[in-house]
Amino acid sequence: MSGKSLFDKVWDMHIVASETEDVPAILYIDLHLVHEVTSPQAFDALRTRGLTVRRPDLTLATMDHSTPTVPINSLQELKVISEPEAFEQIIQMEKNCEDFGLKLRGFDSDERGIVHVIGPELGATQPGKTIVCGDSHTSTHGALGALAFGIGTTEVCHVLATQCLLQRKPKTFAVNLVGQLQPGVTAKDIILAIIGEIGVDGGTGHAIEYRGEAASRLSIEERMTICNMAIEGGARTGMFAPDDTTFEYIAGRPLAPSGTAWDTSLSNWRLLPSCDDAKFDKEATLNISELKPMITFGTNPGMVIPVDGVIPTPSATDTGFAKALDYMQLEAGQPLAGTPVDIVFIGSCTNSRLSDLRAAASLFKGRKVADGVRALVVPGSAKVKRDAEAENLPAIFQAAGAEWREPGCSMCLAMNGDFVPAGKLAVSTSNRNFEGRQGKGARTVLASPLTAAASAINGVVSDPRPFI
Amino acid sequence: MDPVNKITSRTVVLPLDDVDTDQIIPARFLRTTVREGIGENLFADWRYQKDGSQRVDFILNQPSAQGAEILVAGRNFGCGSSREHAPWALLDQGFRAVISTEIADIFSNNSLKNGLLPVIVDSKTHQWLLDNPNIELTLDVENKQLTLPDGKTVSFPIENFSRYCLLNGVDQLGFLMEFTEVISEFEAQTR
Numbered sequence: 001m002s003g004k005s006l007f008d009k010v011w012d013m014h015i016v017a018s019e020t021e022d023v024p025a026i027l028y029i030d031l032h033l034v035h036e037v038t039s040p041q042a043f044d045a046l047r048t049r050g051l052t053v054r055r056p057d058l059t060l061a062t063m064d065h066s067t068p069t070v071p072i073n074s075l076q077e078l079k080v081i082s083e084p085e086a087f088e089q090i091i092q093m094e095k096n097c098e099d100f101g102l103k104l105r106g107f108d109s110d111e112r113g114i115v116h117v118i119g120p121e122l123g124a125t126q127p128g129k130t131i132v133c134g135d136s137h138t139s140t141h142g143a144l145g146a147l148a149f150g151i152g153t154t155e156v157c158h159v160l161a162t163q164c165l166l167q168r169k170p171k172t173f174a175v176n177l178v179g180q181l182q183p184g185v186t187a188k189d190i191i192l193a194i195i196g197e198i199g200v201d202g203g204t205g206h207a208i209e210y211r212g213e214a215a216s217r218l219s220i221e222e223r224m225t226i227c228n229m230a231i232e233g234g235a236r237t238g239m240f241a242p243d244d245t246t247f248e249y250i251a252g253r254p255l256a257p258s259g260t261a262w263d264t265s266l267s268n269w270r271l272l273p274s275c276d277d278a279k280f281d282k283e284a285t286l287n288i289s290e291l292k293p294m295i296t297f298g299t300n301p302g303m304v305i306p307v308d309g310v311i312p313t314p315s316a317t318d319t320g321f322a323k324a325l326d327y328m329q330l331e332a333g334q335p336l337a338g339t340p341v342d343i344v345f346i347g348s349c350t351n352s353r354l355s356d357l358r359a360a361a362s363l364f365k366g367r368k369v370a371d372g373v374r375a376l377v378v379p380g381s382a383k384v385k386r387d388a389e390a391e392n393l394p395a396i397f398q399a400a401g402a403e404w405r406e407p408g409c410s411m412c413l414a415m416n417g418d419f420v421p422a423g424k425l426a427v428s429t430s431n432r433n434f435e436g437r438q439g440k441g442a443r444t445v446l447a448s449p450l451t452a453a454a455s456a457i458n459g460v461v462s463d464p465r466p467f468i
Numbered sequence: 469m470d471p472v473n474k475i476t477s478r479t480v481v482l483p484l485d486d487v488d489t490d491q492i493i494p495a496r497f498l499r500t501t502v503r504e505g506i507g508e509n510l511f512a513d514w515r516y517q518k519d520g521s522q523r524v525d526f527i528l529n530q531p532s533a534q535g536a537e538i539l540v541a542g543r544n545f546g547c548g549s550s551r552e553h554a555p556w557a558l559l560d561q562g563f564r565a566v567i568s569t570e571i572a573d574i575f576s577n578n579s580l581k582n583g584l585l586p587v588i589v590d591s592k593t594h595q596w597l598l599d600n601p602n603i604e605l606t607l608d609v610e611n612k613q614l615t616l617p618d619g620k621t622v623s624f625p626i627e628n629f630s631r632y633c634l635l636n637g638v639d640q641l642g643f644l645m646e647f648t649e650v651i652s653e654f655e656a657q658t659r
């Protein structure tokens with residue numbers, strides 16, 4: 001029998017009842033992240049059935065999706081700014097947390113932010129934990145060696161009530177990273193290239209482990225960017241083996257273990273990485289030495305080219321491809337670089353952490369956003385905002401003519417007042433370029449913070465490498 | 469959840485691949501705290517013009533689509549976000565099943581929990597269904613088979629527990645709650 005993979009180990013440790021042919025496994029959940037958009041109907045179901053939240057202590061609640069990213073000092077101000085339904089959702093979240101005894105990282109909290117940014121930042125995300133949230137980008141937490149995946153609202157209710165989920169074990173998929181990134185090429189480019197390679201359904205039914213010497217050299221924030229978009233390749237989740245980089249990142253964070261508990265945790269965490277002879281159901285390898293900055297040209301994250309490439313020509317039978325180019329108002333056989341840009345969005349749970357903002361600032365420093373371009377920089381959390389302020393990054397953004405906003409999901413999904421107007425082209429560091437994702441009729445080019453900043457400065461989709 | 473066994477209906481065909489949940493229901497319609505009325509916004513950006521009137525060229529707006537309960541979709545239907553609003557919207561609009569060669573994981577999971585049947589067929593059957601829109605099919609959960617108009621049957625996979633829950637209208641939370649003690653024991657042992 002071959003050895004266990006990281007995924008197998010974490011899975012096996014959380015089996016409350018084993019799966020059989022007739023029944024899925026009952027999987028215990030160590031951390032449940034809750035936000036205002038996918039939880040209201042789950043709390044209602046609890047109420048209807050007279051149930052309570054089983055483990056409020058394992059439930060972390062915040063507000064990020066429908067919350068505006070302009071400064072808010074009172075509920076009254078929020079009411080004026082928000083659309084009525086978004087306001088209702090926020091009020092409902094406050095009420096649900098109060099009624100069910102959950103601590104909410106709400107507007108007044110200095111720990112508020114995008115769920116997938118604050119989990120790791122608070123030290124709540126730890127190796128070997130099972131983590132779920134009513135949000136597909138929960139895979140982000142896999143960067144620290146957790147098994148983390150998105151669930152629907154019915155399952156949110158299951159976890160609230162029982163701290164467990166009925167789950168069939170997914171297959172495993174090893175993505176080997178080899179080589180060394182060139183200057184100007186980032187973790188975002190790695191994951192865009194992977195999705196381009198395996199396709200938007202290449203990971204369906206699988207849990208990905210990113211492996212290899214190149215994987216172990218990546219910082220935790222880089223790993224988060226990569227795990228974040230595992231779902232865009234169809235996978236249930238993405239994971240990195242925990243290592244010293246992971247442990248250093250977690251040590252000293254507010255919800256991290258300390259004292260002897262730290263020592264115990266550490267020795268457990270060290271046992272988690274996949275055994276050398278672990279077998280995976282599927283494998284792929286990417287040499288990152290050859291990688292260039294990547295940009296999307298279509299309406300899913302698999303429609304991706306190097307920044308200096310040309311848009312491929314669709315086969316005559318591929319109606320989806322033609323429809324995507326039509327929506328994007330782009331032409332096959334043409335380069336995408338050089339296309340005029342209307343909006344640049346630097347933010348989202350993919351790329352809104354301090355390292356992302358530093359990268360963007362390194363390009364904006366002493367330069368200006370091109371005339372006619374609106375550039376927004378939206379920190380992923382209140383802490384990222386404070387840390388960036390401590391380094392004077394906002395001053396750099398503002399001097400360049402970019403907006404510096406309050407934390408939240410912002411323009412990633414256009415349900416909080418920030419959106420890309422119809423027909424406008426946005427270069428965005430978020431994770432989805434679906435039709436209408438950033439606003440009805442919005443045209444999205446996904447890119448790294450460096451590529452986004454370079455595009456803001458030049459006013460056209462641009463290769464960041466000349467700036468480096 | 470009401471039990472689901474046999475579904476007999478005409479099909480409506482949406483042949484595009486990789487239809488994502490942002491198309492099924494755009495995020496701006498997720499600012500709801502209830503489930504009712506959500507079907508109105510199903511495929512909103514494809515179904516309606518700027519002024520709110522229906523686009524005649526969109527398949528769901530055509531007379532042939534009215535009353536159809538089976539959606540034949542392109543490959544990788546439902547990719548993208550975990551929003552359960554996607555199956556809710558399809559159900560609210562009257563759909564009871566989606567057929568494709570591949571359906572995204574979370575969407576499929578969410579669908580089963582709400583009684584929307586995800587049906588995976590081989591690519592030959594799929595192509596035939598795409599080429600022959602607006603035909604009557606029967607989907608049989610118990611026997612895991614699809615019956616074509618000529619009486620030919622094609623089997624489809626469905627996970628045992630989901631099948632059991634669909635056939636009996638089992639509420640999965642009720643099932644999980646029966647394990648409360650086992651869960652407590654697990655917590656006592658491991659934490």
Ligand code: SF4
Binds near residue numbers: 064114413
């Ligand atoms: S930033 Fe975007 S992808 Fe991330 S949680 Fe918010 S809406 Fe979802």
